[in-house]
Amino acid sequence: MIDLRSDTVTKPTPAMREAMANAEVGDDVYGEDPTVNRLESMAAELLGKQAALFVPTGVMANQLSIRLHTKPGDEVIVESTAHIIRYEGGSASSLSGVQLCCVPGIRGILEPDRVATAIRPRDVHNPPTTLLCLEQTHNSGGGSVYPLATMHRLVGLARENGLALHLDGARLFNAVAATGVSAAEYAQPFDTVSFCLSKGLGAPLGSMIVADRERVTQLRRLRKIFGGGMRQVGIVAAAGIYALEHHIPRLKDDHVNAKRLAELLQTIPSVSVDSKQVETNIIIFTVRPSIKSTDELVAECKQAGVLLNAVGDYAFRVVTHFDVSAQDIEEAGRIFHKVFSN
Ligand code: TLP
Numbered sequence: 001m002i003d004l005r006s007d008t009v010t011k012p013t014p015a016m017r018e019a020m021a022n023a024e025v026g027d028d029v030y031g032e033d034p035t036v037n038r039l040e041s042m043a044a045e046l047l048g049k050q051a052a053l054f055v056p057t058g059v060m061a062n063q064l065s066i067r068l069h070t071k072p073g074d075e076v077i078v079e080s081t082a083h084i085i086r087y088e089g090g091s092a093s094s095l096s097g098v099q100l101c102c103v104p105g106i107r108g109i110l111e112p113d114r115v116a117t118a119i120r121p122r123d124v125h126n127p128p129t130t131l132l133c134l135e136q137t138h139n140s141g142g143g144s145v146y147p148l149a150t151m152h153r154l155v156g157l158a159r160e161n162g163l164a165l166h167l168d169g170a171r172l173f174n175a176v177a178a179t180g181v182s183a184a185e186y187a188q189p190f191d192t193v194s195f196c197l198s199k200g201l202g203a204p205l206g207s208m209i210v211a212d213r214e215r216v217t218q219l220r221r222l223r224k225i226f227g228g229g230m231r232q233v234g235i236v237a238a239a240g241i242y243a244l245e246h247h248i249p250r251l252k253d254d255h256v257n258a259k260r261l262a263e264l265l266q267t268i269p270s271v272s273v274d275s276k277q278v279e280t281n282i283i284i285f286t287v288r289p290s291i292k293s294t295d296e297l298v299a300e301c302k303q304a305g306v307l308l309n310a311v312g313d314y315a316f317r318v319v320t321h322f323d324v325s326a327q328d329i330e331e332a333g334r335i336f337h338k339v340f341s342n
Helices: 014-021 034-046 058-069 091-096 114-116 148-160 172-177 183-187 211-225 234-246 251-266 294-304 326-341
Strands: 051-055 073-079 099-102 127-136 166-167 190-196 207-211 282-287 309-312 317-318
Touching: 014 148, 014 234, 034 127, 034 207, 051 058, 058 127, 058 166, 058 190, 058 207, 058 211, 091 099, 114 148, 114 166, 127 148, 148 183, 166 317, 172 183, 172 190, 172 251, 172 282, 183 190, 207 211, 207 309, 207 326, 251 317, 251 326, 294 309, 294 317, 294 326
Parallel strands: 073 099, 073 127, 127 166, 166 190
Antiparallel strands: 051 207, 190 207, 282 317, 309 317
């Protein structure tokens, strides 16, 4: 089975498992796990921030950051298809009591003028807009990369209006691999930045939040409150260290594979996709509606040997990763041709 549902499906390699088995551990709630401490130092250094916090998931990283920057009743600006609004189970409102103001972007990338009009004037009637969240790369935007210039204009706007800034960098290293811009340069203007070890980097779980020392101290307390204080978790942090040391350069291979798959998809008459827009490891494409439903098409692909996710009516997402080879891509292309041409 060629699993293109997500880059979250990767399995730890034998070398990663060995690093996990040999990890030195301690109780991380007491700050005594040497492997977690090492991972946190590495993450902070890589992203050019003072400190970092290890958390179990990307959702927890985003939600702790939202809680840190807001008060109940505040408004947070996100792009309309951001992971925070679309795939986090309504947690910003249930866990932090904030409302989300959704601003449509182009392939997930916000336009500064639109954000400017979404920031509410300070007035007794209005919820205070206190936080802007960006996503790099943008998942529902098809793995799109925030251009640095756009990012800096948005940052300037946020600062002029006194907003805090959080970057959901679940796939930040895919942006780094695609552009050559360093993770530290992308992270620099944000108060908090999260990134995931469990996606293209191939660890079984784990995400990091980086920020200044004081914010990380506050986040550590919030992590405990949210139930994310873990104990001898160096066993997992070791996988994260291994991923950061060995798996960043290979993200480029996933991008080459995604581009090739988009080119193959583009040759199918019923499929709409622009391979030139594929910048990283995610492809979103649509298929001309037919008598077969979206679910039936997904089931037919599965029957033929490829797993993919539907992300809307006749809209699909495929994601390349560690466990998908160049040969798998050719085979997936043949299967898509057969299923979507019928
Ligand atoms: N994304 C998952 C699903 O939740 C959709 C996927 O398969 O792509 N931010 C972004 C941009 C993400 O794409 C994800 C996961 C997260 C945060 C949350 O990470 P986890 O799954 O570790 O909580």
